Amino acid sequence: MTILVGDCRALMPAHAPFDMILADPPYGDTSLIWDRRVEGWLALAREALAPTGSLWLFGSLRSFIGVAQEFAAAGLRYVQEIVWEKQNGSAFHADRFKRVHELVVQFMRDDASWGGIYNDVQTTSDATARTVRRKRRPPHTGQIEAGYYVSEDGGPRLMRSVIYARNCHGRAIHPTEKPVGLLENLIRTSCPPGxxxxxxxxxxxxxxxxxxxxxxxxxGCEIDADMAQRASARIAATLPLGGAPAAPLPLPGDQT
Ligand SMILES: C[S@@+](CC[C@H](N)C(=O)[O-])C[C@H]1O[C@@H](n2cnc3c(N)ncnc32)[C@H](O)[C@@H]1O
Structure with a gap:
């Protein structure tokens, strides 16, 4: 549990391979000083992925469209996306829909096959009746994978791709802080325990x-030393899974 302080392009590749990369870069959607796109990190991240690993990337549709060719150029293949729905959002424009969602898109290495990627897709148990059905896939899906799947009411169901989670306004220590519950779902899905x-x-x-x-x-890696310090303190204060509180995290010596 460590946060490096400096530019991720310089610091992270040396610590590869990673079972999962979760990245929330500046989207580059606005002219705000902190919202500058970081160039060149995608190809480095791709090389840093373990063969079974995948990259989940936060962004707006605008931020993905703007660099659509860069993913293929970096050797990354699109897998799927989820929508994070929040209770309120940013109103940059008074003449457009109020934006209350973000995208999180999963990519894998283009030399990997999906069957080899770690994937423990998450489930929910939100139904009440107790019937088991075999459902045919709708005709428009053609011969994609199996011809049917089992749906069990009252039992687990695949987690929906639109996930509601309240954002952290009011208690956040970072202006674009993401909710831990949402992140936990992505981590359980795409990184093996340990x-x-x-x-x-x-x-x-x-x-x-x-x-x-x-x-x-x-x-982790954060270029803002003050924020990195606060992040380290926050992580150190979190109880580990089934364990006792950890000792405070020292910031590593490889500061830039
Ligand atoms: C969108 S925010 C991430 C927020 C984070 N997901 C959270 O939940 O708090 C992007 C962060 O990337 C940092 N950053 C920008 N360029 C960077 C770089 N080249 N290397 C490392 N961090 C960088 C910024 O200082 C900012 O804190």
């Missing part, structure tokens, strides 16, 4: 807290 998650734009260390709560190892 595996190593790397968080290239750590901000408040929310990913570190989620790793501690789910029993995964964590390596």
């Amino acid at each position: 595996g190593l998650v790397s968080d290239w734009f750590a901000g408040s260390g929310a990913v570190g807290e989620a790793c501690r709560a789910t029993g995964r190892r964590y390596l």
Whole structure:
């Protein structure tokens, strides 16, 4: 559980391979001083992924469209996306829908096959009746994978791709802090227990807290030394999965 202080492009590759990369870079959607796109990190992240690993990347549709070719150029293949729905959002424009969601898109290495990627897709148990059905896939899905799947009411169901989680306004230590519960779902899905998650734009260390709560190892990187210090303190204060409080985290010596 460590946060490196400096530029992720310089610091993170040396610590590869990572079982999962969870990245929340500046989207580059606005002219705000902190919202500058970071160039060149995607290809480095791709090389840093373990063969079974995948990258989950926060962003707006605008931020993905703007660099669509860069993913293929970096050797990354799109897998799926989820929508994080929040209770309120940013109103940058008074003449458009109020934006209350973010995207999180999963990519894998283009030399990997999906069957080899770690994937413990999460489930929910939200139904009441107790019937088991075999459902045919709708015709428009053609011959994709199995011809039917089992749906058990009252039992677990696949987690929906639109996930509601309240954002952290009011108690956040970072202006774009992500909710730990949402991060835990992604981590449980894409990193094996005890595996190593790397968080290239750590901000408040929310990913570190989620790793501690789910029993995964964590390596974060944050360019703002003051924020990194606060993130380290936050992670150290989080109870690990089934364990006692940890000793405070020292900031590593490789500061830039
Ligand atoms: C969108 S915020 C991440 C927020 C974080 N997910 C959280 O929940 O608190 C992006 C962070 O990346 C940091 N950052 C920007 N460029 C960076 C770089 N080249 N290397 C490491 N961190 C960087 C910024 O200082 C900022 O804290």
